[in-house]
Amino acid sequence: MLKILGRATSTNVQKVLWFCDEAGVAYDHDNDIGGAFGQNDTPEYLAMNPNGKVPTVIDDHFVMWESNSVIRYLARKHKSALYPSEFEARNLVERWMDWELSVVAPHQGTVLVGLVRTKPEDRDNAKIEASRQAWARGMTILDGQLGETAYVAGDEFTLADIPLGPIAHRFFSLDIERPDLPNLRRWYEALSTRPAFQKWCLIEMA
Ligand SMILES: N[C@@H](CCC(=O)N[C@@H](CS)C(=O)NCC(=O)O)C(=O)O
The missing domain is CATH 1.20.1050.10 (Glutathione S-transferase Yfyf (Class Pi); Chain A, domain 2)
Structure with missing residues (x-):
């Protein structure tokens, strides 16, 4: 299942969570990363996202960052009408x-x-x-x-x-x-x- 890493107080994390709920995409959300939670400066996290920012989103083997790019990927993958093809x-x-x-x-x-x-x-x-x-x-x-x-x-x-x-x-x-x-x-x-x-x-x- 899609994994969304990052505190929901971040507008960039909110975009991904909001899109997934609009489009009916299932996900696991780990809220306790970033801001006061920390965890985004560990070697493991930085290996996924060298910026040390949230969100990081993992689709099976594929690790993504940059929230707008992530929602475009998800919209294409799930053929969402929210992303017009014309x-x-x-x-x-x-x-x-x-x-x-x-x-x-x-x-x-x-x-x-x-x-x-x-x-x-x-x-x-x-x-x-x-x-x-x-x-x-x-x-x-x-x-x-x-x-x-x-x-x-x-x-x-x-x-x-x-x-x-x-x-x-x-x-x-x-x-x-x-x-x-x-x-x-x-x-x-x-x-x-x-x-x-x-x-x-x-x-x-x-
Ligand atoms: N352009 C990036 C920006 C990511 C970003 O700056 N995230 C902020 C939160 S909005 C962050 O990780 N700040 C450090 C933290 O929360 O610890 C994106 O859209 O994903």
């Missing part, structure tokens, strides 16, 4: 997944670590504020897209929504200044009706 539709899905990792994930990470995992006296407030602004600019771009389409890559829920959903949850849950983004809010509320998103992503940040 060229242009697939490009839109992949574009937003790449955009999530390259444009918004690093900034949301800086804000989360700064505000949730760092004592007030140890915070680099200028760095947190610069990332908050960059993150808000990214979410404003996404709000523009969601003013055109119901979901991120079109009018249907697809794989493109999965990496961005947990990031939107943090954006709306952290005590930060935010621009008014009604399309983003409407989409986030639509995601919040999905049981697998509720289970894995609408959780307290840690």
